[in-house]
Structure formats: structure tokens, C-alpha cells
Amino acid sequence: MDTFPKCSLCQQQFTLKGPSPYLLPCLHAVCETCVTSAAGGVISCSTCQRGVNLTDTRLQKDAVRQKEIFHLTVKHRPTELLCTNEDDGNQAVCWCQDCEEFICEYCQNMHSSFKLTKNHVLQNFGDMGPTVSNIPSYCSIHKHHPLYLFDKSCKKLICARCRIEDHADHEVVELDVVADIVTKQLDHHKNELSKLQAPQQSHMQSLRQGSEFTDKTHNTLKESIGHTFQSLRSQLDQRQKELLIDLESQTKETKSTLYARLNTCEEEWKTCTGVLDYIAKVFLYASKSDLVELESYVGDITRNYLETPAPQTHVVPSAVFNTNSLSTLKSTISVFGAILPREVDVESVKDKDTQTDDDFMADLEMKHKMDLTELKTKIASDEKHIETLKTLTDKLNVEIRSLKSRIEEKETTEKTASNIRDVLLGVARECGVHLLKSEVVDRSMVLKCIHLKYDKDRVNLDKAHINTEGDLVNRKSDTRPAGEGRLKKYEGTCSTAPLPRAGCPQYWEVVNRVSLEKPLTRDSLILELGMCGEEQRDVCHCIGGEPSSCSMQVAHYTTHGGICSMILKEGKPVLCLPDTLPNTAGVSRTLHYGVVCDDARKKIVFMDVKENKVMSTLDNVDSSQPLWPMFGVYNSHLLAVSMTLVVGSDINMTEEKKAMIVKALS
Known part of the structure; x- marks a missing residue:
């Protein structure tokens, strides 16, 4: 029948179950068979003689002609349509607009009797006309989320989860708005x-x-x-x-x-x-x-x-x-x-x-x-x-x-957007969120000062406890609160939850007050902070020698002849910084450290906040499994350690500190 559209190359009519039509830039249609078999990746429209290089041009399916073929088939070739509800091979007699399925006479009766489908709109073939489907399209990434937003920056349809995760900083409008604009x-x-x-x-x-x-x-x-x-x-x-x-x-x-x-x-x-x-x-x-x-x-x-x-x-x-x-x-x-x-x-x-x-x-x-x-x-x-x-x-x-x-x-919009951006940045800083580069507004340059907490229910009370000020100290607890799941080997505690996979750098700090009661003569740990997998949290008294771990330890090493800061990755020393503390009885020092974890770049950075310098940057960190922040304090009979966790808006985030973090992550 001449009413059916034809392929501009092979001149074959399109059918409902045949090769799909693809839209050429000239608005003529070509069938999927001709597209896949094009010699040299070049096709020429026989209607207007315009050539198309398939290597440079991605053709999209012609949804308009597909729906035109659908309605022409219903109108002129209804005998070719079979019931798709039960796939029983019966001749279809109507179309369910809500289910988008062909229905035979038997299924039509059943459709009208079920509670879930009795209010569906059934159309006889003779009464059907061109209609626009109101059933939403769904996201190819987040399967059950409808595409109802349009990202102007990426020029693509997105769902609500895409908006939050990968398009948070882009200009987004609702599909209805952009559809009205295109219609005009x-x-x-x-x-x-x-x-x-x-x-x-x-x-x-x-x-x-x-x-x-x-x-x-x-x-x-x-x-x-x-x-x-x-x-x-x-x-x-x-x-x-x-x-x-x-x-x-x-x-x-x-x-x-x-x-x-x-x-x-x-x-x-x-x-x-x-x-x-x-x-x-x-x-x-x-x-x-x-x-x-x-x-x-x-x-x-x-x-x-x-x-x-x-x-x-x-x-x-x-x-x-x-x-x-x-x-x-x-x-x-x-x-x-x-x-x-x-x-x-x-x-x-x-x-x-x-x-x-x-x-x-x-x-x-x-x-x-x-x-x-x-x-x-x-x-x-x-x-x-x-x-x-x-x-x-x-x-x-x-x-x-x-x-x-x-x-x-x-001009008005830009002025308003600038004011809103300044307000939002102010609110973000109060919530512990900072832009590492003011001129770059994307997730890779957003620093989150996350709100970590000591897990009081897991602290090893035989070796340490959380005092009334909320600090972790290397003294065993005088009380034994009831509860299971405490760490038995690790001398300290972990955070209440693993690090979230935020896709941007996360930051926290610890302030350690250390006092030596006597000089240290053996290999003796003073404190430890770092991250490890869930299975490594309670394998040993420290995580420094375990796989799937990254840590910074302050300890006395007899081989080095003093108190050093040691950086370890996957159980192996990476860097040793000497002269962290004088090994003298009665000496007291405050050690202030910062930790950056960037799961997107697979990097962990240890910083000496007091000295305002980066101690070490660990690359290619395995973050395939959740990482747990760990905090250890040791040897109560030789020294006193009090570790304070500094998080969120309590962190003094200076421009100098931001520049130091940017350089370490570059």
C-alpha cells in the first residue's frame, strides 16, 4: 500500500515487525538493514541525494515514523496484529492504551474484569487515531526512575537520581518546560x-x-x-x-x-x-x-x-x-x-x-x-x-x-544566580562543604568536612575509653557498659560508619596531646590513625601491618633511634619522618593531623596541620570495599595520649590549607 512510508535507499515499505526506521539529517527515513550494511559507512538518500557519513553522524530511531507505521498497520492491516497480552497467537481486536498491548477478544473480557485493569482505556481498531503516549521513558542507568528532567549543559534527558549524582551542578529544567519550548x-x-x-x-x-x-x-x-x-x-x-x-x-x-x-x-x-x-x-x-x-x-x-x-x-x-x-x-x-x-x-x-x-x-x-x-x-x-x-x-x-x-x-538571571551562589556557598561552609577552587564548580573540587564520630560501643575498654570531653584516651575504662561487638585486639576504636562513596574529597582532623612519663627504649606505638576494610578492624593491635589498610603511626623505633612518624600502605612502610617528638621524660606536645580520602582519584593524603605541610600522598588506593576510619592510642604505662576528633564546621579551612590539598590531589 502506497500509504506506508518507504526506505529512502532500498525503497522497501516499512512494516510493524520489520527493520526499524532511522532518521537521516534530511528528515527522510532509512531502514536498519541499509544502515548496518552501508558500504564504507556512507549512505546517500535517494530522495534528495544528500550523503551521510555514519562514522561522523549517529542516527537515531525515527520514533515519529514508527508510530505512523503502527497506526497505518492498525488502519489498513489489522489482520496482521496478534494478541500480545498472553502471546497466545489469537487475532487482536483492540489496543490497551495504558498497557500499550494488543488485546484479543478473550483477553479483552479478562482485562475488563480484573480490578487492576478494569479502568484501562481499550480502543477498537476502527476508533483509533494518532495519539501521544503518556507512559514515561525510564533511565537506562537507574532502571525504575522516569526521565522527566532535561540537562541543558549535557543536552540530555535525566532522572531524579542522575540530577543528584552526576548532574548536581548543571542547569536542569523539567521535561514539560523544554518540550513546550521545542513545540513553539x-x-x-x-x-x-x-x-x-x-x-x-x-x-x-x-x-x-x-x-x-x-x-x-x-x-x-x-x-x-x-x-x-x-x-x-x-x-x-x-x-x-x-x-x-x-x-x-x-x-x-x-x-x-x-x-x-x-x-x-x-x-x-x-x-x-x-x-x-x-x-x-x-x-x-x-x-x-x-x-x-x-x-x-x-x-x-x-x-x-x-x-x-x-x-x-x-x-x-x-x-x-x-x-x-x-x-x-x-x-x-x-x-x-x-x-x-x-x-x-x-x-x-x-x-x-x-x-x-x-x-x-x-x-x-x-x-x-x-x-x-x-x-x-x-x-x-x-x-x-x-x-x-x-x-x-x-x-x-x-x-x-x-x-x-x-x-x-x-543579565538579571546572571545577577540573581551570582547572589544565590554566594548564599549557597556560605551555607555550604557552615555545613562543612568547601570549594577547593572558587572558579571550578564541580564535584571533583568540592571538599566535604564529614561528620565522623567515635564508635563508643566498639571501643576496646581494656586499653582505652572515651572520656567526658569526648576524647579517646589510652586508659582502660573504670566501668564496663554492657554490649557485644567491642574490639578485642585493636587498641582504640573505629568510626560509627564506613566512609561514604561521595565521589569527591572527604576531610577530617585529629588533635593529639601526648605526654611521655619516661623515655621509650623499645619499639613502642604512641598513636595511629588511618583506614582499613571491615575484616581488618580487629585482627591486630594496629592496622598498619594489614592488607586493605592505609595508616599514619607515631612510634619509637629502635632502628631509627627516636620517635618518628611512619606512613604505611597495605602493611608496608612508605615514608618515615624523624624527630616527631623528643624522647625525654616529662615532654608534652600537641600533634595536629589532617586526613583526605578521595575515592574518585583513589588517593589518601596525610597532612601535618600544625606544620602546614603534606606528609604523604598514597596513590591507587583500593576503595572497592568500604573503608573504616580507625583511631588507636597505646602504652598507657609509658605515656598519656588524648585524641580529639575535629570534624564538620569545627575545622578551620583556610585558603592555604585548600591550596595544599589541591596540590596533593593533582
Whole structure:
């Protein structure tokens, strides 16, 4: 059936169960078979001869034509439709608009009797018309979340989770809003193309009239030539034949030019009509998400046609019969007469002295008619041109006013956005969130001072406890609160929860007050802070020697001959910083450390806040499993340690500290 759309390459009709249609940039359709089998990755549309390189252009499925094929099948080939509800092979008799399934007569009765589906809208094939589906599309990443937002920065549809996770800092609007904007743009394209067809039709009409006028001129001149040569037939027969041949040749050339211009204009008109027809189908079949994806295709081809100068009304050249030197006609019979273009001055080809009064008046009357016809045609063309210029001027004034309004609106929006950004940054700082680079607003440069807490229920009370000020100290508890799950080997505690996978740097600090009661003589731990996997939390008295761990220890090492700061990764020493504390009885020091964990970059940074320097940056940290922050204090019989956790807005985040973190993560 001719009503079904065809592939622009193989000319095969699209069917409901056949290869899917894909949309070309020219708005014509090509089947999936031709796309996948294209030689060299290049296809050429047979309708408009426009080539498409599939390597540079990603074709999308033509949702509009798919829905058109669906409705044409329902209308013209209903016997091909089988029940999809139970897949039992029965002939379908109706369509469930809510389930989007074909229903047979048996399933129709069951559908109407179930409580969940009795209110569904069932449409008989004879009553179905073009409709837009209200069933939302779902996110390909978060399967059960509908796509109801549009990211202007990424130019794609997203769901609510995408908005929070990967598009938090982008400009996002609701699908309904952007769909309304695209609908107005398509309606504008439709109006502009409709206006373009008016001068095209006028031009084609003028070309047809020119062809008719050429025929009339031909007949008139032929008759005039016949009358002129009738009195001189014996001498002028041969010359008459030559002039008639010249006339036929010039007429053929003129009509050939007119037909060529007419064919070109008709092709442009058909192409424009094709775009208008497709836009009409878009309004019938396209969903809101389809509208968003189609806007660039329709906009590009519309702008191409609108940028093409509108054709001007063609003035058809006339022709006259030269009867000059009639008095010497017999002596110059061999060269008498010529068929000349209408542009030649008629007076220059007339010989009034040798013409009779009747001949002169007839020629004068013919010239007057020709001049009058040409003048009327030119006046009509000028009037249309003036009207077009007036319309263009009005349109330009409207565009200028619209642009001024948009500029003012943009300036207001930018000013408001700047104020809102300053307010939000202030609120973020109060919540412990900082921008590491003020000029870069993305997740990779957001630093979260997370709110870690000591897990009081897991602290190893035989070795340490949390005092009334909330500090972790290396003294066993005088009380034994009930509860299971406490650490038995690790001399300290962990956080109440593992580190969240935030996709941005996370930061916390600890302030340690250390007092030596006597000099240390053996390998003795003083304190430890770091991270490890859940299974390594209580394997040993410290996590420094365990896999899946990263830690910083302050300890006395006999091999180094003093108290050092040791950085360890996966149980292996990475760096040793000497002279952390003097190994002298009665010495007291405050050690202030900061820790950065960046799961996106797979880095952990240990910082000496008091000295304002980075101690070490560990790369390629395995964060495939959740990491638990760990806090250890040791050897109560040799020294006293009090560890304070500093988190959230309590952290003094200076610009110098931010720069130090940025450099460590780079």
C-alpha cells in the first residue's frame, strides 16, 4: 500500500515487525538493514541525494515514523496484529492504551474484569487515531526512575537520581518546560516554511504564464511574418523558411530555460512540502522526549531552506519581427528580416519610410501592447517585493525587541544566580562543604568536612575509653557498659560508619596531646590513625601491618633511634619522618593531623596541620570495599595520649590549607 512510508535507499515499505526506521539529517527515513550494511559507512538518500557519513553522524530511531507505521498497520492491516497480552497467537481486536498491548477478544473480557485493569482505556481498531503516549521513558542507568528532567549543559534527558549524582551542578529544567519550548520552535519553523511557499508558488505561476505568453508571441509573430511575406512570396519563400527556423529555435531555447527554472522551483517546493508534512506528523505522533531529540534535525533543515534567497518573479523576454528597410527589400531579400529578443529597441528595427500607414499602425499597436504587458508584470513584481521587504522589516523589529528582552533577562538571571551562589556557598561552609577552587564548580573540587564520630560501643575498654570531653584516651575504662561487638585486639576504636562513596574529597582532623612519663627504649606505638576494610578492624593491635589498610603511626623505633612518624600502605612502610617528638621524660606536645580520602582519584593524603605541610600522598588506593576510619592510642604505662576528633564546621579551612590539598590531589 502506497500509504506506508518507504526506505529512502532500498525503497522497501516499512512494516510493524520489520527493520526499524532511522532518521537521516534530511528528515527522510532509512531502514536498519541499509544502515548496518552501508558500504564504507556512507549512505546517500535517494530522495534528495544528500550523503551521510555514519562514522561522523549517529542516527537515531525515527520514533515519529514508527508510530505512523503502527497506526497505518492498525488502519489498513489489522489482520496482521496478534494478541500480545498472553502471546497466545489469537487475532487482536483492540489496543490497551495504558498497557500499550494488543488485546484479543478473550483477553479483552479478562482485562475488563480484573480490578487492576478494569479502568484501562481499550480502543477498537476502527476508533483509533494518532495519539501521544503518556507512559514515561525510564533511565537506562537507574532502571525504575522516569526521565522527566532535561540537562541543558549535557543536552540530555535525566532522572531524579542522575540530577543528584552526576548532574548536581548543571542547569536542569523539567521535561514539560523544554518540550513546550521545542513545540513553539517547531510551530515557528512551520509558519516560516509556509511563508516560503507563497513566493515559490507565485514564481511557478509567473513561469507558466511566461510560457503561455511566449506561445502567444510566437503565434502573433508567425502571423505577422506570413502577412509581410505574402506580397513578396516569390522572392521571400526561402528567407521566410530561414526566419521561421530562427523563430522556432529561439522559442525552443526560451521555453527550455523556462521549463528548467520551473522544474527547479517545483523540486524546492516539494522538498519544503516534505518538511512541513514531517512536522505535521511530529505534532501527531511525537512524545515530549521525541520533540527534544528532533529539534536539532528540523531546526537545521529549516534554517537551510530559510537562508536560501526567495525566487524573484521571472520576466519572460519577448520577441519582435524586424521589418526594417522594406523599401529596399527586393534588392536585399537574401538578408531581409531577423528574429530578435524583446530587449532590442523596436524602433531600431523598424523602417517607417518604407512601411505603409496600415503596417506602421499595426506595428505601433503591437509594440504598445507588449510594453503595457511588460510594465504590468514589472509593477506586480515590484509590489510583491515591496510587500516582502515590509514583512521582513516588521520581523526584524520583532526579533530586535525579543533579543533586547532576552539580554535584559539574562543579565538579571546572571545577577540573581551570582547572589544565590554566594548564599549557597556560605551555607555550604557552615555545613562543612568547601570549594577547593572558587572558579571550578564541580564535584571533583568540592571538599566535604564529614561528620565522623567515635564508635563508643566498639571501643576496646581494656586499653582505652572515651572520656567526658569526648576524647579517646589510652586508659582502660573504670566501668564496663554492657554490649557485644567491642574490639578485642585493636587498641582504640573505629568510626560509627564506613566512609561514604561521595565521589569527591572527604576531610577530617585529629588533635593529639601526648605526654611521655619516661623515655621509650623499645619499639613502642604512641598513636595511629588511618583506614582499613571491615575484616581488618580487629585482627591486630594496629592496622598498619594489614592488607586493605592505609595508616599514619607515631612510634619509637629502635632502628631509627627516636620517635618518628611512619606512613604505611597495605602493611608496608612508605615514608618515615624523624624527630616527631623528643624522647625525654616529662615532654608534652600537641600533634595536629589532617586526613583526605578521595575515592574518585583513589588517593589518601596525610597532612601535618600544625606544620602546614603534606606528609604523604598514597596513590591507587583500593576503595572497592568500604573503608573504616580507625583511631588507636597505646602504652598507657609509658605515656598519656588524648585524641580529639575535629570534624564538620569545627575545622578551620583556610585558603592555604585548600591550596595544599589541591596540590596533593593533582
